[in-house]
Amino acid sequence: MKTLLQVDFPYQGPMGKEMVSQMRALAESINEEPGMVWKIWTQNEQTAEAGGIYLFEDEASARAYLEKHSARLAAWGIGPVNGKLFAVNGPLSTINRAPL
Template identity: 45%
Template sequence: MSTQKIWDIHLTYDGPVTEEFLQGAKQLAESIAQEPGVVWKIWTHEAGTNHFGSTYLFKDLEHLEAYKAMHIPRLNAIGIEVVSDHVFDVMEELSQINRAPVGTSS
């Protein structure tokens, strides 16, 4: 197992997905790209619903926990409810067989 960690988070957002919302999300994405320990993030949305999600790869658990402690209150402050979140170890050898972008050089 690697020291890298996956954070999988599922959210609900009941507001409209407007151009203003998307611009705010873009600014948030640019901010997240600068966060220490974030290797990558995938944004997800289930079409036709208020279900959103994200899957992150973090350098290690310490960075993940620091980010999570800051990010969940930030989401709540803009009306986004966290439905569930899970922290996973990366099974690096198996993941690399399936071309996952993980590894100690990330």
């Protein structure tokens, strides 16, 4: 069953175009993660937070990625990382045009 991973963490920047410039290689590498279908990058300058919403093929892939990404962020001095996993209800999501 497809699994949605929601991640957020405190983040001072960069945001916007500067974030794109600095994080392009990371974004490209995420495409190679086992089971990853897509990611939506999130940012909020007002609350100094960033993160993402990911769709994985299965829970095991999502959990493995959350562990890897949390360790990477910790190495960069970023934390705490909030991660939540959700099973995707495909039939209802399809009614609402979810890109599954």
